[in-house]
Amino acid sequence: MASTPRASGKNGAPARRRPGGRSARVQAQVVTALSVDTVAARAGVHRATVYRRWRDVGGLLAAALGAGTDDDWRPPDTGSLTGDLRALNEEVYAALTEGPPVTMALIAAAFRSAEAARALRRFWADRYARCGVVVERAAGRGETAPDTDPYTLLVAATAPLYHHFVLLRTPPDPGPPAHAAGYAALAARAGAFLRADA
Numbered sequence: 001m002a003s004t005p006r007a008s009g010k011n012g013a014p015a016r017r018r019p020g021g022r023s024a025r026v027q028a029q030v031v032t033a034l035s036v037d038t039v040a041a042r043a044g045v046h047r048a049t050v051y052r053r054w055r056d057v058g059g060l061l062a063a064a065l066g067a068g069t070d071d072d073w074r075p076p077d078t079g080s081l082t083g084d085l086r087a088l089n090e091e092v093y094a095a096l097t098e099g100p101p102v103t104m105a106l107i108a109a110a111f112r113s114a115e116a117a118r119a120l121r122r123f124w125a126d127r128y129a130r131c132g133v134v135v136e137r138a139a140g141r142g143e144t145a146p147d148t149d150p151y152t153l154l155v156a157a158t159a160p161l162y163h164h165f166v167l168l169r170t171p172p173d174p175g176p177p178a179h180a181a182g183y184a185a186l187a188a189r190a191g192a193f194l195r196a197d198a
Contacts, residue, residue, distance in 0.1 A: 036060065058113025061106055065119040075131045081138035082185040085157045088131060089177035092158055096165040097172040107166060128154055135188075144188045153193040157184035 036057060040047040054060040076087040095103040110117040128151055135150035144153075160180040164170040187193065 056113070057109060058116040061109045061113070061116045062119035065106065065116070065123040073130065075134050077137065080141075080185075081134070081143045081188065082182055084134045084137070085154075085181035085185055086178050088134070088154075089158060089161060089181050090174075092161050093165070093172075093174070093177045096161060104166065138188070143185070145191055145194060147195050148188055148191075148193050149195045153184060153188050156187065156193065157181055 036050050037047055039060060040050045043050070050060065054063055075084060078084050078087055106116070106120060110120040131154050132150035135144060135148055135153055138144045139146045139148060157180055161176055164173075164176050170176075
């Protein structure tokens, strides 16, 4: 794998990383969102209560993510694959660009806590399983082949948003949710996401 190229400043010298800015603000918001003190204050309990029950931030976030799989959320039905994927992407976009950045905090915590990482994987597995109906409906309408793999299609539709707003930290832009949904739907109609055993 090639190394990441370094930005250049004047006369080809390596550019200095500018302190502060949006990146620093996001990092500060994430750290604040992950603070047990902040959770305790907002809940109106002593921080020792939070530590006693959940041990650390990873345990607290694991509990929060576990509660998320007990809700009654279902993917919207817009009547078309493109519309359904776009609606899903708009929800993802809202979660990634909201303030305070709770979703970003959860993702960051998964890199620092094995317990939070396991909980996040379970949460995403639950959400992808629930969204399988989007592909089933599309196959029923003749928009995709019956042996289209829901997981692969859904990852292809949502992954660009994480690339833009988590990895690259692109400023909020409502364009990528629609574009990614459209491209994924187009590829699905062309048979790009057939199951390996099909």
